[in-house]
Amino acid sequence: MAATADRSPAFDSILGQYPQLEAGWHVEEGESGMNNTTRMVKAANAGQAYMLRIYNNHRDEEIVQLEHEILTALNRSAFELQVPVPVKNRQGSTVTRAEDGRIAGLCQYIPGERPSVANKRQLISLGRAAASLMQSFSGLPIGRKPIYEPYFMLESTYGHPGDDVFVRLADASGKLAGSAEQLRTLQRELGRCGQVCEAARRLPRHWIHGDLVMNNTVASGDDIIGLLDFEFCTVDARAMELAVSLMDIVQAGQEGDPLGRAADFCEGFRAGMALTSEEIDLLPGLMKLRMLDVSLHFINRYNEGLDGIEVLENIVIGAGNACAWVASCETELKRLLNAR
Known part of the structure; x- marks a missing residue:
């Protein structure tokens, strides 16, 4: 049974498609932009953390597939900074569709904090x-x-x-x-x-x-x-x-x-x-x-x-x-x- 601090009907239908989360998961409340819903997801086993993004401004899988191709290419390149690593679902895809039709992606969490222009x-x-x-x-x-x-x-x-x-x-x-x-x-x-x-x-x-x-x-x-x-x-x-x-x-x-x-x-x-x-x-x-x-x-x-x-x-x-x-x-x- 998934434990969640931030309930959404879409979470179960999306996160249930990832074998990495089959032992359970916990969604933490957080800020989201105007275009997407973004939440941290913690797996019940091993404490692995992910970032879930649900796209609210479109339902076009091609857009997300392109984004994930770029992320994969950067991760394979000599680029020195971290970028999200897309996670595959049970179907072998990094793009997941919720029951309500919205699409989502899960990536490995990059630990750190938000920077400031005052620094x-x-x-x-x-x-x-x-x-x-x-x-x-x-x-x-x-x-x-x-x-x-x-x-x-x-x-x-x-x-x-x-x-x-x-x-x-x-x-x-x-x-x-x-x-x-x-x-x-x-x-x-x-x-x-x-x-x-x-x-x-x-x-x-x-x-x-x-x-x-x-x-x-x-x-x-x-x-x-x-x-x-x-x-x-x-x-x-x-x-x-x-x-x-x-x-x-x-x-x-x-x-x-x-x-x-x-x-x-x-x-x-x-x-x-x-x-x-x-x-x-x-x-x-x-x-x-x-x-x-x-x-x-x-x-x-x-x-x-x-x-x-x-x-x-x-x-x-x-x-x-x-x-x-x-x-x-x-x-x-x-x-x-x-x-x-």
């Missing part, structure tokens, strides 16, 4: 990790084709959103109406993104993680030791990996020095690899492209009734502020990656 050494370590991952991805043998479009396909991904998609949000709530400056900033950047996307197509390209942010890493002391959540891997301009990480670091909280945090990250990254001059010149544009993509994604979620207005407000206003900050610091950001 300078962890930021430097994250920069080194990003460089190491980019180098590993450059020669990783992946047989499957990417499922998600690259960031530079933003306009087609979101159906050519239009000249007023952001300014029209002022009608959605009083808070957004009072954030006209942020909405105008996003609308202006959307109008310019075509040039950024066209330039990104000409940059060096290979697989990227696509969401390499602090919450998707594992730390031990001052070091980043593991990377998580490879669900959104795709083939894109490789510099987009750096843009995503930097944007997350810059947006993390209102305290401290965003440029200083970016400098710490770039110090670690430069120790591992160098970008081309074309990649460095386009990096601020790629950072803003990330914010446009996130904003349009959450506009869609709001329109589909998946999120409340409060979620959309926080995302869009934060993205507008972040784009304005990047625009004011473009020279400094480029200098961080050119420093020797």
Whole structure:
């Protein structure tokens, strides 16, 4: 009989398919993202720990199979950090379907803690990790084709959103109406993104993680030791990996020095690899492209009734502020990656 501190009808139907858990298991409560339900699972025998992920935003086994192929390839490569190791069920597959139709995956647990942008050494370590991952991805043998479009396909991904998609949000709530400056900033950047996307197509390209942010890493002391959540891997301009990480670091909280945090990250990254001059010149544009993509994604979620207005407000206003900050610091950001 499985003991669980966090009950869900899906747990029995999913975890019952793994021979590693046939002696019983215990599910611990924990945080989950908007797209997935994530829980730690402890086997009754030998105390082996796993991480269970139930996918809530899609039921496409191909997406998870691709993710697991990438994880398997990284684990077989010389990549120096830990990444999840997918576990096979009784059918010999790493993808499991629950009785309610949702799909799930079980991976070996990577012990550690969540890092903090307040820790300078962890930021430097994250920069080194990003460089190491980019180098590993450059020669990783992946047989499957990417499922998600690259960031530079933003306009087609979101159906050519239009000249007023952001300014029209002022009608959605009083808070957004009072954030006209942020909405105008996003609308202006959307109008310019075509040039950024066209330039990104000409940059060096290979697989990227696509969401390499602090919450998707594992730390031990001052070091980043593991990377998580490879669900959104795709083939894109490789510099987009750096843009995503930097944007997350810059947006993390209102305290401290965003440029200083970016400098710490770039110090670690430069120790591992160098970008081309074309990649460095386009990096601020790629950072803003990330914010446009996130904003349009959450506009869609709001329109589909998946999120409340409060979620959309926080995302869009934060993205507008972040784009304005990047625009004011473009020279400094480029200098961080050119420093020797």
